Amino acid sequence: MKAAADAAAETETASWQKLKEELIAAAPSLGIDKIGFASAEPFLELKQILLDHRAKGFESGFEEPDIDKRTHPELIFDGPRSIVSFAVAYPSKLANPPRSEPGAYRGMISRSSWGEDYHHVLRSRMSRLEDYIRERVPDARMESMVDTGALADRAVAERAGIGWSGKNCAIITPEWGSWVYLGEMITNIPFPPDVPVTEQCGDCTLCIDACPTGALVGPGQLNASRCVSFVTQTKGFVSDELKRKIGNRLYGCDTCQVVCPKNKGKNWTHQPELQPDPETVKPLLLPLVGIGNRAFKERYGRSAAAWRGKKPIERNAIIALGNFRDASALPALIERLQRDERPAIRGTAAWAIGRIGGEQAAAALREAQREERDAEALAEVERALAALSGGAGADAQAGAEPVAGERYSEAGTGETR
Numbered sequence: 544m545k546a547a548a549d550a551a552a553e554t555e556t557a558s559w560q561k562l563k564e565e566l567i568a569a570a571p572s573l574g575i576d577k578i579g580f581a582s583a584e585p586f587l588e589l590k591q592i593l594l595d596h597r598a599k600g601f602e603s604g605f606e607e608p609d610i611d612k613r614t615h616p617e618l619i620f621d622g623p624r625s626i627v628s629f630a631v632a633y634p635s636k637l638a639n640p641p642r643s644e645p646g647a648y649r650g651m652i653s654r655s656s657w658g659e660d661y662h663h664v665l666r667s668r669m670s671r672l673e674d675y676i677r678e679r680v681p682d683a684r685m686e687s688m689v690d691t692g693a694l695a696d697r698a699v700a701e702r703a704g705i706g707w708s709g710k711n712c713a714i715i716t717p718e719w720g721s722w723v724y725l726g727e728m729i730t731n732i733p734f735p736p737d738v739p740v741t742e743q744c745g746d747c748t749l750c751i752d753a754c755p756t757g758a759l760v761g762p763g764q765l766n767a768s769r770c771v772s773f774v775t776q777t778k779g780f781v782s783d784e785l786k787r788k789i790g791n792r793l794y795g796c797d798t799c800q801v802v803c804p805k806n807k808g809k810n811w812t813h814q815p816e817l818q819p820d821p822e823t824v825k826p827l828l829l830p831l832v833g834i835g836n837r838a839f840k841e842r843y844g845r846s847a848a849a850w851r852g853k854k855p856i857e858r859n860a861i862i863a864l865g866n867f868r869d870a871s872a873l874p875a876l877i878e879r880l881q882r883d884e885r886p887a888i889r890g891t892a893a894w895a896i897g898r899i900g901g902e903q904a905a906a907a908l909r910e911a912q913r914e915e916r917d918a919e920a921l922a923e924v925e926r927a928l929a930a931l932s933g934g935a936g937a938d939a940q941a942g943a944e945p946v947a948g949e950r951y952s953e954a955g956t957g958e959t960r
């Protein structure tokens with residue numbers, strides 16, 4: 544009896560192994576660059592990491608809040624037997640980047656938001672994958688997710704042998720570097736698991752050293768509230784220190800990936816939907832100040848960068864103009880200071896006006912000091928005025944950074960590589 548049962552189990556395992564091999568072979572034709580298989584056991588190590596992360600106040604608030612759901616696949620899927628993880632590679636270089644120059648300064652959208660919104664692209668890949676499996680296993684149950692699902696995409700990818708967990712937090716694949724989006728599918732099919740990739744960071748600490756804010760507090764550990772990527776996605780006031788660190792980033796931050804030697808020479812142009820329009824991902828800053836809803840939607844409506852609406856990108860454009868000290872932006876910034884309904888936009892405009900300086904700037908700030916009714920925006924105005932007159936608050940305004948724009952404009956983009 545036992546021998547017969549063992550033989551049946553072996554045959555079953557062999558048939559899932561065969562399907563797995565078919566899927567690996569079919570992945571490129573489904574638009575998937577790497578596929579890996581993991582057990583659906585609870586992620587107990589990750590649970591401890593997530594609890595510590597929360598206790599230290601390092602969360603961004605964008606994660607699924609229920610840590611049990613994040614680490615126990617059986618809580619979000621009835622009878623999970625394995626998880627299929629996959630990666631889709633995206634470009635890291637602009638073919639003909641428009642130049643950022645005085646009077647025509649530009650900002651940068653980070654690489655993971657170039658091209659079409661990756662959530663849509665990966666969902667289309669996942670439904671092709673589901674169809675492929677369903678044709679062969681009609682009673683298969685599957686649930687796919689990318690980014691917004693409960694599971695920690697990186698932890699699944701790590702377990703499934705997609706890549707190792709780098710000191711910059713990213714999953715780094717030996718083939719595609721870290722320029723990959725991740726998604727996964729929980730299923731009742733017991734696919735045999737893959738083996739994790741060996742960690743290959745070694746003694747390197749380039750990402751930790753290059754992080755502009757010290758947000759990488761240790762290998763693989765990020766204090767999200769200091770991460771520029773997170774800050775560019777917020778909607779409110781930003782501290783003067785972080786405003787300077789934002790440089791000319793309009794959405795997201797790529798610094799800890801651009802400096803990574805494992806990404807050297809890696810630029811992926813084979814996924815048509817993910818290719819960037821240079822004018823959209825490295826846009827002129829000035830037209831973004833006061834941009835209307837329709838114009839914003841036309842330009843960014845299909846990008847992953849639009850998920851928080853236009854306010855963060857508009858605010859970040861104002862910050863970038865302040866960092867570039869772009870005098871030609873003064874009229875547009877003064878208009879925001881005087882007329883914008885959003886206190887965070889008025890306050891940020893005050894900061895940028897203060898950075899640019901000059902008599903026109905000082906007059907506009909003095910007027911705003913009399914008119915401004917929002918306490919936080921008024922505090923920005925007063926700090927900007929103090930900085931202009933070299934009084935209290937000037938240090939915070941001037942900061943230790945040199946003229947930020949010149950350094951950030953290309954360094955932040957990594958286009959020199």
Ligand code: B12
Pocket residue numbers: 592593596603605606653654655689690691692693694695696697698701708711712713714715721722723724725726762763764765767770772773776794795796797799
């Ligand atoms: C919240 C979130 C953010 C937050 C917080 C990021 C963070 N590092 O925690 C913010 C807004 C800052 C952010 C930024 C970015 N994000 Co994000 N983000 C997420 C999200 C929704 C949850 C991440 C999470 O749970 N964080 C909590 C920490 C603990 O989890 P983790 O980083 O995923 O965990 C790994 C490491 O931290 C590591 N680890 C933790 N502790 C320790 C300790 C030691 C000793 C070691 C060695 C490792 C280690 O182990 C975990 C497993 O690999 C995921 C999607 C998802 N559902 O998982 C996308 C996701 C992680 N983001 C992604 C991307 C692309 C980015 C950005 C590059 C975007 C950009 N260009 O600006 C940056 C990168 C910033 C960075 N260095 O991590 C991709 C990552 C792809 C990849 N190749 O790794 C994901 C997976 C989305 C996707 N589906 O493709 N993101």
Ligand code: SF4
Pocket residue numbers: 711753754755756757758759765769770771772773796797798799800
């Ligand atoms: S994304 Fe930028 S700010 Fe965040 S950890 Fe990486 S380098 Fe630091």
Ligand code: SF4
Pocket residue numbers: 709710711712743744745746747748749750751799802803804805
């Ligand atoms: S820069 Fe160095 S330490 Fe950081 S992820 Fe890349 S290889 Fe690892």
